[in-house]
Amino acid sequence: MAFDRSERPRLPRAIKILVAGGFGAGKTTLVGAVSETRPLRTEEVLTDRSVGVDDLSNVEAKRTTTVAMDFGRITLNDEYVLYLFGTPGQERFWFVWDELAEGALGAVILADTRRLADCFPSVDYFERRGTPFVVAVNCFEGAPSYELAEVRLALQLNPEIPIVMCDARKRDSSREVLITLVKHSARLRAEPVG
């Protein structure tokens, strides 16, 4: 039969985690720190119909916009591959976020204490969408250091949302952030896993 593919090799199933946060918060750094290769970049070409109308209302000709996303891969086992996607920074690309967030295991929101307000849109977005997320405060040298409780208060995070410190350049530290997210997501959607 033409579409009987049962004899063919089994393909791994892909899972994705999103890495959000303001410009320069270290999204691509974190992706690169835990991925098996250096971060790759994929682009979606969009015509003006898919871009926010307000943005192009004064433009006569059809225009195209390219949205770039950095991502990395972690091969977990024969059954699963994990992809980490840095979300496009500009808020007019919300519809790209919608596509990315669909079916995501969860999201890491990277916060930079020098520009804490930059991660408000991400917190709002994932709260509204019901995507499990954790906040990771990326510790930049020279940045003001705050207690996690202070950051939680500033971001008005619900008490059940995990918040951790991290150094996005370091593999171990970034991996701990991901583990925190996976446990949190499992608790919300399935059952607690150790």
Next chain:
Amino acid sequence: MNTTDGPTDEHWIDPEIIRPYVVTRGRTAPTRGRFDLISMALAIGPPPGPDAGLDPEHLSILRLCREPKSVAEIAAHLNLPAGTIRVLLGDLFDRELVSAQEPQSEVDMRDVKMYRAVLDGLRSL
């Protein structure tokens, strides 16, 4: 008067925008399937001969997909937009030259086995 075909100072049409549409002959949606950004593809069957009517980009995809690759990875390696890759993968899927695997869906996110696999995988990094 400028009658040459050579490059001029002003590019009215960005070749980076045009190439994807030339590659797909103007098609913007695959004939079959949805191909998510993280749908996985794997080349199957014997390599197609020169009379198979495939373009160089199709052949590049088949070469890349000797190991399972996502749409996003193929797009990154071939430097083409993901939408273009979806169309080309649709062609290859139609000819039974690739098999595809949809990603873990929102519903499957209740599968505790999946969470354990992800945790184990991350811990062994």
